[in-house]
Amino acid sequence: MLNASNLLSSFGRVADYWSPKVVGHVNDQYIKAAKLRVD
Template identity: 60%
Template sequence: MLAVQNLLAAFERVTDYWSPKVIGKVNDQLLKVAKIKGELVWHAHDHEDELFHIVKGSLRIELEDAVVELREGDMLTIPKGVRHNPVADEECWILLIEPASTKHTGDEVTPLTRSIEEQLS
């Protein structure tokens, strides 16, 4: 039986900023929801692209040579290997789509870094 899921209701599982929760899977891509506020960390995913979809609020993604402003409804794919730093001045809700192999903060480890086990909980 197929299960219908409500994207907005999925955010109820998220209790901490920068702590994505896996809500589904499409082939080898994980669908993750996260609430974010403040700054994460400069990082890259050497082998995986990462899609950001803004569900609520706005997000600034700092790149080494540019800054991209995303608003509610916008999507952006960060190509593999591109260093980036997500920043949200106010609470922002995002849907991430990325391969299951993607490390939360790439090779950077900070107190905000979450393991895949934490994201699956």
């Protein structure tokens, strides 16, 4: 059974630039989000 996740709240957990965080998993695969800095 899949549990839904709010992407906005998941991205809120990422505080540092270029530091990916696991925000979920599907079929034994991790879903990661990272904050990018564009100059």
